[in-house]
Structures are given as C-alpha cells and as structure tokens.
Amino acid sequence: MELLVTLVLLTFLVAIVIGIIVLRDLLAGVILLGLYSLIAAGIFVVMDAVDVAFTEAAVGAGISTILFLGAMSFTRHEQKPRGHDSLVTLVFVVITGALLIYGTFDMPHYGSADSPAQTHPQLAQHFIHKSINETGMPNIVTSVLASYRGYDTLGEVVVVFTAGIAVLSILGLVRRRPEEEAPEDAPGDLPTITQDGSEHNV
Amino acid sequence: MQILGLYNYWIVIVLMMAGLYIMIARYNLIKKMIGLGVFQTSIFYLYISMGKVTGGSAPILDDNVTQYSNPLPHVLILTAIVVGVATTAVALALIVRIHEEYNTIEEDEIKAIEAAEHDS
Numbered sequence: 001m002e003l004l005v006t007l008v009l010l011t012f013l014v015a016i017v018i019g020i021i022v023l024r025d026l027l028a029g030v031i032l033l034g035l036y037s038l039i040a041a042g043i044f045v046v047m048d049a050v051d052v053a054f055t056e057a058a059v060g061a062g063i064s065t066i067l068f069l070g071a072m073s074f075t076r077h078e079q080k081p082r083g084h085d086s087l088v089t090l091v092f093v094v095i096t097g098a099l100l101i102y103g104t105f106d107m108p109h110y111g112s113a114d115s116p117a118q119t120h121p122q123l124a125q126h127f128i129h130k131s132i133n134e135t136g137m138p139n140i141v142t143s144v145l146a147s148y149r150g151y152d153t154l155g156e157v158v159v160v161f162t163a164g165i166a167v168l169s170i171l172g173l174v175r176r177r178p179e180e181e182a183p184e185d186a187p188g189d190l191p192t193i194t195q196d197g198s199e200h201n202v
Numbered sequence: 203m204q205i206l207g208l209y210n211y212w213i214v215i216v217l218m219m220a221g222l223y224i225m226i227a228r229y230n231l232i233k234k235m236i237g238l239g240v241f242q243t244s245i246f247y248l249y250i251s252m253g254k255v256t257g258g259s260a261p262i263l264d265d266n267v268t269q270y271s272n273p274l275p276h277v278l279i280l281t282a283i284v285v286g287v288a289t290t291a292v293a294l295a296l297i298v299r300i301h302e303e304y305n306t307i308e309e310d311e312i313k314a315i316e317a318a319e320h321d322s
Contacts, residue, residue: 006210007209010210010213013213013217014213014216014217017217017220017221017240018220020220020224020236020237020240021220021223021224026230026232026233026236029232029233029236030232030236033236033239033240036239036240036243037239037243040243040246040247043247043250044246044247044250047250047251047253047254047271048253048254048258048259048260048261048270048271049250049253049260049271049275049276049279050260050262051276051280052246052250052276052279052280052283055280055283055284056243056246056283059283059284059287060243060283060286060287063287064239064286064287064290067287067290067291067294068232068235068236068290068294070294071232071294071295071297071298072232074298074301074302075232075297075298075301075307076301076306076307079228079229079230079232079233079308080229080230080308080311086227089223089226089227090223092226093219093222093223093226094219096219096222097215097216097218097219100215100218100219101211101212101215104208104211104212104215105208107208107211107252108252109207109208110207110208110209110210110211110251110254111207111254111255111256112207112255112256113255113256113257113258113269115252117252117253117272117274117275118255118272123274124272124273124274127261127273127274128261128270128273131263132263138262138263138264139261139262139263140261140262140263140270140273141261141262141273141276141277141280144273144274144277145277145280145281149277152277152281153281156281156284156285159284159285159288160284160285160288162288163288163289163291163292164288164291166292166295167291167292167295170292170295170296170298170299171295171298171299
C-alpha cells in the first residue's frame with residue numbers, strides 16, 4: 001500500500017514537470033512548482049520524514065511561491081516563444097542522466113536496513129539509541145539539528161541573514177532613483193498651481 | 203520490492219535532468235529559476251529516500267516502535283530547504299533589478315542590448 005502511494009505520487013511529479021517544460025505561461029509554471037513541492041511533501045510523509053514534510057510544505061510550497069509571485073508582479077508573465085530546444089542540449093541531458101543511472105546500480109536498494117548509512121555506529125545508530133540520554137529530546141531530528149549539529153544550524157541562520165541583506169541592498173537602494181527621475185506631476189498628484197495662477201492637473 | 207529497489211533513484215534522476223534541461227534550454231530568467239526549484243526538490247527527495255528503512259517509523263522515540271528511519275538525512279535536508287529559499291530570494295531580487303535596467307528578462311535580448319551598447 002505504501003509502495004502504491006509512493007508510485008502514484010511519483011507519477012504526479014513527472015507529469016507536473018512535463019507540464020512545466022511545455023507551458024509558456026510563467027504564472028502556470030510557478031503554481032505548478034508550488035504543487036510539485038506540496039506533492040513532494042506528501043511523499044516525505046510516506047517516507048517517515050515528517051519534519052522535512054512540514055518545512056517543505058511551509059517554506060518550499062508557501063514562501064518560495066510567494067517570492068516568485070512577488071518577483072513576477074515587477075516583471076512579465078509570458079515567456080517569449082523561443083529558447084533553443086536544440087538537439088545538443090537534449091543529448092547532453094540524456095547522457096548525464098544515463099551516467100547517473102549507471103551510478104545508481106552500486107547504491108543500496110530502497111528501504112534496506114543494512115546499508116552503511118543505516119548501520120554506522122557513530123551516526124544513525126548513535127542518534128537513535130543514545131540521543132534520549134544525551135539531550136533528553138524524544139524527537140531525534142530536533143536533537144540532531146539543535147545539539148549534535150548546532151553549528152550547522154547557526155551557519156544556516158547566517159546564510160539566511162546574508163541573503164536578507166543581499167536582497168535589501170539589491171532592491172532597497174534602487175528604489176530611491178526613480179524619485180529623482182519621476183515626472184514632476186505624476187498622475188494622481190494633487191493639482192498644482194503654476195506661476196500664472198492657473199490650476200492644472202496632469 | 204526487490205525489482206523496484208532502484209526505481210526511486212531513477213525517478214529522481216529523471217526529475218533532476220528535467221530541471222537541468224529547463225535551466226539550459228529556456229531563455230526566460232524566471233523559467234530558469236523554476237527549473238532550479240525542480241532540481242533542488244528532486245535532490246531533497248534523493249536524500250530522504252536514502253534514509254528510509256522498510257518497516258521503520260518516523261524518528262520520534264516511542265516505546266512501541268523498534269525500527270526507526272535514519273534521522274540524519276532529514277536534518278541535512280531541513281537545512282538545505284531553508285538555504286534553497288534564501289538563494290531563490292536573492293536570484294529573484296537580481297531578476298527584478300535586471301528587468302528595471304533592461305526592461306526584459308529574456309537572456310538573448312539582454313545579450314543583444316549589451317552587444318549594442320558595446321558597439322556604440
């Protein structure tokens with residue numbers, strides 16, 4: 001049953017990506033990307049990653065869709081009917097994909113409990129068996145995130161802070177320039193009195 | 203189950219390559235960012251499917267559960283999701299700025315404008 005749910009959701013993901021490639025309307029592309037993130041969050045729940053599913057649904061499907069819509073309100077909604085759908089690109093992508101698929105033959109099968117990632121004594125096994133005594137937190141993901149890998153999370157906060165400063169310095173400083181270049185009487189301004197006393201409104 | 207053991211990874215690779223194709227083959231900058239989003243989410247999916255253990259439960263300790271999935275990929279991907287949104291925000295801000303300067307977000311039109319400026 002679990003396998004069936006995963007297979008259906010994966011088919012949805014592929015269908016959505018084909019839609020994103022084919023459609024030229026950017027709004028449709030952004031909404032499909034949000035749907036893609038939401039279905040991915042559903043798959044994460046099936047794969048026991050509940051914390052990741054929360055974050056993906058809130059941040060991936062929510063905030064990033066809002067960011068895209070905000071950026072699109074400043075730009076255009078239609079992609080020009082061009083783009084080099086060249087054979088070279090397709091061949092490059094297919095060759096890269098084939099090499100990656102060749103690489104997967106060495107990987108442990110999905111769900112195997114005896115793969116190195118699952119049995120390593122210092123990582124997964126340590127966290128599962130000892131984290132309750134070392135941190136006192138029943139949710140293992142929380143104890144790894146905030147305690148064992150606390151510096152990693154601090155670095156993440158630094159990255160988000162830096163990104164916030166970057167966005168502000170890219171957009172915030174520019175906003176002042178249009179005021180200098182703006183016409184003196186923008187539409188919607190209060191009527192101004194010119195020197196000969198006549199009132200005019202643009 | 204044994205036949206489908208690698209099926210997850212193959213779907214991830216198809217999704218990744220679709221995202222890469224969008225990034226290379228489309229001139230529109232916002233479309234390129236959508237392709238990057240597709241690529242990113244498929245990587246998250248690759249990591250989470252590597253952490254899954256058959257018959258395991260979500261890694262929240264409980265007396266009735268004996269088998270847990272691997273919590274380490276979950277933690278790594280939690281960080282990656284937030285960092286991914288931060289990079290998306292910076293890229294979109296740059297796109298808005300490019301649109302203010304060139305009045306277009308099509309890569310080839312921007313190149314044509316820059317070439318014309320360079321010649322004059």
